[in-house]
Amino acid sequence: MIMTMHMVPTAVSFHSDPARHQHRRTPLEHGGTQTLLTDFFSRALVAGIGVALIAGPLGCFIVWRRMAYFGATMSHSALLGVALALLFEVNTMVGVFIVAAAAAPALLFLERQEKLSTDTLLGILAHGTLAVGLVLLAFMSSVRIDLMGYLFGDILAVSKLEIAIIYLGGAVVIGGLMWIWRPLLAITVSTEIAQAEGIHPERVRLVFMLLVAGAIAIAMKIVGILLIVSLLIIPPAAARRFGASPEQMAVIAAVLGAVAVVAGLYGSLSFDTPSGPSIVIAALAVFLLTLLPFKIPGERKL
Numbered sequence: 081m082i083m084t085m086h087m088v089p090t091a092v093s094f095h096s097d098p099a100r101h102q103h104r105r106t107p108l109e110h111g112g113t114q115t116l117l118t119d120f121f122s123r124a125l126v127a128g129i130g131v132a133l134i135a136g137p138l139g140c141f142i143v144w145r146r147m148a149y150f151g152a153t154m155s156h157s158a159l160l161g162v163a164l165a166l167l168f169e170v171n172t173m174v175g176v177f178i179v180a181a182a183a184a185p186a187l188l189f190l191e192r193q194e195k196l197s198t199d200t201l202l203g204i205l206a207h208g209t210l211a212v213g214l215v216l217l218a219f220m221s222s223v224r225i226d227l228m229g230y231l232f233g234d235i236l237a238v239s240k241l242e243i244a245i246i247y248l249g250g251a252v253v254i255g256g257l258m259w260i261w262r263p264l265l266a267i268t269v270s271t272e273i274a275q276a277e278g279i280h281p282e283r284v285r286l287v288f289m290l291l292v293a294g295a296i297a298i299a300m301k302i303v304g305i306l307l308i309v310s311l312l313i314i315p316p317a318a319a320r321r322f323g324a325s326p327e328q329m330a331v332i333a334a335v336l337g338a339v340a341v342v343a344g345l346y347g348s349l350s351f352d353t354p355s356g357p358s359i360v361i362a363a364l365a366v367f368l369l370t371l372l373p374f375k376i377p378g379e380r381k382l
Contacts, residue, residue: 120236124345127238127246128359131299132311132337134250136319137257137330138295139312139337141288143320144268148313149199150187153206154289154296155308157183159213161297162230162305166223167216172230173245177297183209184289188282233304233356235345246298253294260287265326302341303356310360311337318367336366 142151158176165175183205190201217225226234238246257264266274267281274281292312299308315337316329323329343366344359351358 121345121349123238123240123243124235124355125342127243128235128302128341128345129338130243130246130250131295131302132315132341133334134246134253134295135299135311136315136332136334136337137254138292139316140319140326140330140333141264141268142292142312143316144326148309149202149206150289151292151296151309151312153187153202153209154180154183154292155305156206157209157213158296158300158305158308159230160209160216161213162300163213163216163220166220166225173242173249173297173300176300177293179209180293180296181290184286184293187289188286229304230300231304231306232354233300233302233307233359235302235355235359238301242301249294249298253291253298256287256291256294260284264288303359307356307360310363311340314360314363314367315340318363318370321370337363340366 142148157179161176161179162172163175164179165172168175187201187205190196191198196204217227229237263274263279263284266277266279267284271281295312296308299311303311316333318336319329319332322332340363341359344362345355347353347362348355348358
């Protein structure tokens with residue numbers, strides 16, 4: 081939660097002599113609590129907006145291609161990535177990306193077998209990887225794990241290094257999306273026509289899945305494993321009424337996602353609620369507002 085701070089008790093010493101206090105004043109005397117709150121909140125805003133700018137354009141294709149369940153599968157597999165990262169003592173973002181990236185070709189391979197429908201395969205992968213991740217974490221009794229933070233996000237714990245990773249990694253993800261934008265848009269409209277134009281749909285899909293895996297690894301700290309898909313789906317769904325072209329919808333989705341992050345964090349600060357779910361509720365409120373029967377000049381649903 082935004083308002084949960086544990087810094088003040090360790091910062092104030094009641095056993096120091098007066099002379100020492102002349103040279104080392106407590107953070108409380110300097111308004112340290114307010115400074116800490118502002119620092120935490122500022123980092124949270126910067127990180128959350130960065131994730132929204134990444135999730136919006138990617139989410140447009142998830143909405144257009146009706147891949148919401150695929151996004152849920154990738155996000156559920158993230159917990160297995162967390163468990164493996166802790167087991168092998170590597171960065172959790174790296175572990176999440178590796179597992180999510182491995183799930184993409186696995187799904188493509190299973191789809192080729194044509195023995196089960198895609199939604200059945202997604203369900204198996206989603207719940208199977210989530211369960212394996214939970215069991216692995218249960219076996220690691222010597223490691224202290226904030227499971228709630230991984231499941232629902234811990235945006236206030238974002239460090240400056242993680243913010244740098246979010247923006248650098250986000251630049252790579254957006255750059256990759258721009259690279260495959262035209263072929264991905266072509267196979268979204270018609271796979272047959274795209275193949276006739278010399279586009280390889282499976283290669284494009286694989287690259288897109290890897291980009292989603294990267295976005296999930298980046299966003300995990302912001303809204304958590306169980307709520308990642310919300311930032312990939314809700315802002316693009318809200319942007320459908322306003323986008324006259326795919327490119328416009330992608331930009332509007334990113335902006336609406338950023339608005340949801342800012343509103344959610346301020347709401348969390350005001351009402352002392354969990355930050356990750358508060359961001360999702362703000363995004364939901366934005367989506368519901370777009371459903372109101374008001375006219376938009378040149379309205380066109382994509």
